[in-house]
Amino acid sequence: MAFEKAADLSALTENIPHRVDVAGVPVSLVLVGDEVFAIHDTCSHQDYSLSEGMIWDCAIECSLHGSMFDLRTGAPSSLPATTAVPVFPVQRDGDAVLVDVTAPMNDAPYPDH
Numbered sequence: 580m581a582f583e584k585a586a587d588l589s590a591l592t593e594n595i596p597h598r599v600d601v602a603g604v605p606v607s608l609v610l611v612g613d614e615v616f617a618i619h620d621t622c623s624h625q626d627y628s629l630s631e632g633m634i635w636d637c638a639i640e641c642s643l644h645g646s647m648f649d650l651r652t653g654a655p656s657s658l659p660a661t662t663a664v665p666v667f668p669v670q671r672d673g674d675a676v677l678v679d680v681t682a683p684m685n686d687a688p689y690p691d692h
């Protein structure tokens with residue numbers, strides 16, 4: 580486990596994706612209620628930033644072609660994407676949001692396009 584600071588909680592706006600770089604990995608942080616989710620920022624369909632998308636309940640919608648990904652599992656729930664996106668564990672330390680990009684919580688491949 581290698582948690583690194585990704586952002587200040589106070590800098591996040593609920594239901595608005597926030598793109599950060601954690602140890603060289605692009606990550607989209609999303610505050611939903613009082614929980615912060617961390618999902619790889621690159622869509623599994625094409626090379627496009629998920630942080631450009633919108634949040635629906637606990638899913639992020641890729642704004643390029645509309646695939647939805649569950650923020651808890653990274654799994655797509657609509658086409659054209661058919662492959663999950665890595666999701667990462669999040670911890671909080673005071674106002675700091677910590678993410679471990681070395682220990683994804685699913686077996687999704689890192690997007691390589």
Ligand code: FES
Nearest residue numbers: 622624625641644
């Ligand atoms: S690039 Fe995300 S659905 Fe196509």
